[in-house]
Amino acid sequence: MISNPRKDEFRRETKIKTALLGATGAVGQVFMWMLSDHPWFDITRISASESRVGKKYGNDVHWILPMEIPKNIQEITIQSFDIEAMKAEGIQIVFSALPNPVAEKVEPLLIEAGFAVFSNAAAMRYKKDVPIMIPEANIEALSWIEKQGYPEKGFIVTNANCSTTGLAVAMAPLKKFGIKDLSVSTYQSVSGAGHPGLSALDITNNVIPYIGSEEEKMIIEFKKILSVETEIFPFCVRVPIMFGHLETVWVEFEQHVELPDVIDAWNNSANGIDHLPSTPLLPIEYDPQENLPQTKQAFYGVPAGMTVFTGRLKKQGNRIGFALLVNNVVKGAAGGSIQNAEAFVAKYLDK
């Protein structure tokens, strides 16, 4: 499975040098896979925890993704986290797939050093002038980097928590109907807890109706991304699935909405982002078959894992119900971050 079959449409002469922090984790592996043949970005430097410094990526990583490790990344040496070395190597963009407590310390240093930082961690998400960006939903938030001082200074763009990402992508085209009230239940895969993550003894043959801080994140992030004040009511549940978060939603709108209005909005959800190489051919794919979406579709779509799948659409009283599937480690993490960096390059470097 190649990571981006559309890459030839987007080829550029000189690739931009990037660094990846947290390259061996669940999200880091998706970055490595997607960046291994990215048309704009070159993986110039990777790091993980200190004990891995000097080791070859292919030998040392515990690869959990369902495709083989691309050959061209296997020989890359894991290096130390060294800001001066990163500057000397001409790195412009830094992708962060670090755990939150590490990101909290490291990301401000990177901004201070002048890098363009694209992060998956929650550490900086709620700070003023820091966008939580999902191109399908709020690409305009990219200009907040100017409030952070770009181009004179470095900046950070974050992407949302994985379950919020799926919800925000599916709801963005429906925002025009006025979101009055929204309840969501999630069925989240174990890769969402990182690697090694949950103990197999806890999650095998089991469902756990609690994921620390997840519901709070959904409430805050959904409002920040879509600029709405709507109260949302989430339940977040861990299920024994490797990849993909399924979510079921009940929403009431200010306006009268029928099912074809929703389908129409999803089918016309392009947000002017076709020029970004990782934008999916179909950002939202609605399927009327009653047993879809399913988590086995997590790596479906082009590029794989970037589409949000919707289905089970129904109306009861004034409420619209539907189910969605988001790939938590691709669209909900590394892929979203790469797409954000592409939006930055297109708007500010290639103008």
Ligand SMILES: NC(=O)c1ccc[n+]([C@@H]2O[C@H](COP(=O)([O-])OP(=O)(O)OC[C@H]3O[C@@H](n4cnc5c(N)ncnc54)[C@H](OP(=O)(O)O)[C@@H]3O)[C@@H](O)[C@H]2O)c1
């Ligand atoms: N998993 C998801 O679905 C998902 C979705 C959205 C956002 N996120 C966020 O993305 C970030 C990464 O998540 P993940 O699931 O990939 O986590 P993970 O599997 O635990 O990976 C963490 C990565 O950070 C490295 N690391 C740990 N401590 C370090 C330190 N002190 N210094 C340098 N590197 C260190 C690890 O290296 P070693 O392997 O050497 O320990 C590993 O490469 C987190 O902030 C998470 O909340 C995750």
